[in-house]
Amino acid sequence: MRPELERLHLIEQQLLNGPAALPAGEWQLRQLFDGELAADAAAQQQLYHGLRAAGRQQLRQELRQIHARLYGGRWAWLRRLWPM
Amino acid sequence: MTTSLLSAPPATTLRQALLADRARALTQLYRQAFPAVRRLVQRQGGSAQDAQDVFQDALVVFYEQAVLGTLELTASASTYLVSIARHRWQHELRRRARLPNEALPDESDALAAEEPEAAEETAFAVRDYVERLGVKCRDMLLNFYYFQQPLTQIAEANGYRSVRSATVQKFKCLERLRASVRAAFCTETIEY
Known part of the structure; x- marks a missing residue:
């Protein structure tokens, strides 16, 4: 991977506690020598929060579709009488 | 099942x-x-x-x-x-x-509601940029980060030759998202 992507990978391991996460001391040392690392990590954390929000939105959409399939339409009254 | x-x-x-x-x-x-x-x-x-x-x-x-x-x-x-x-x-x-x-x-x-208000607002703002990514990138990121699908499954479903290729693609998509969010946030800061 090119260096920019490797950097995303490094930060991801740290934030998501991946198998290649650095020990805390080493991560702090890296931040000392790399002035932008902390800010980049904070920005990447925001991306993960946004992805969670987007994922929830998609899951809700899928659940609405499931609901409509199970309980909407012309047989809905029948399903209400005999829930499946 | x-x-x-x-x-x-x-x-x-x-x-x-x-x-x-x-x-x-x-x-x-x-x-x-x-x-x-x-x-x-x-x-x-x-x-x-x-x-x-x-x-x-x-x-x-x-x-x-x-x-x-x-x-x-x-x-x-x-x-x-x-x-x-x-x-x-x-x-x-x-x-x-x-x-x-x-x-x-x-x-x-x-x-x-369980999250701090500022973090919540940022998350919703980022969510809008996730929606603007192309379908391929959007699905890749959501399937991996939210739906927690393993990369082997994502690679197979999307026709990547290897997990390595899927990993690289995932980080390219994350990079695109970061760039669009960063550009938007910089513009907002300048406007203020």
Whole structure:
């Protein structure tokens, strides 16, 4: 991977506690020598929060579709009488 | 899988079912647990829409616990789901007693309420940029980071030659998202 992507990978391991996460001391040392690392990590954390929000939105959409399939339409009254 | 979700499957079985075929596993859970939640909510003065909202909130919580491996099942999945929904509905009833003229908060608010307000606002702003990514990138990121699908499954489903190729693509998509969010936030800062 090119260096920019490797950097995303490094930060991801740290934030998501991946198998290649650095020990805390080493991560702090890296931040000392790399002035932008902390800010980049904070920005990447925001991306993960946004992805969670987007994922929830998609899951809700899928659940609405499931609901409509199970309980909407012309047989809905029948399903209400005999829930499946 | 048909019988496994109805009794008390180990959480790992449930997780595998959700990862392997989300639509099928969720449909089965929905069919099994929703009627009980609807009865519960309607017995306590709620509408069919209330029942749907509360149940779907519960299913989102349940899904996240299951795929993140934090779910501990001591009863059947549907019993657990009904219990989450009951808890959320009681919470909603208390909220309505305090604020009788306000409607059920929308889905995002209900689940994001546990997060600090500033973080929540940023998350919603970033969510809009996720929606603007192309379908391929958007699905790749959501399947990996939210739906917790393994990269082997993502690689196979999307025709990548190897997990390595899928990994590189995933980081390219994350880089695109970061660039678009950064550009937007910089513009906002300059405008202020």
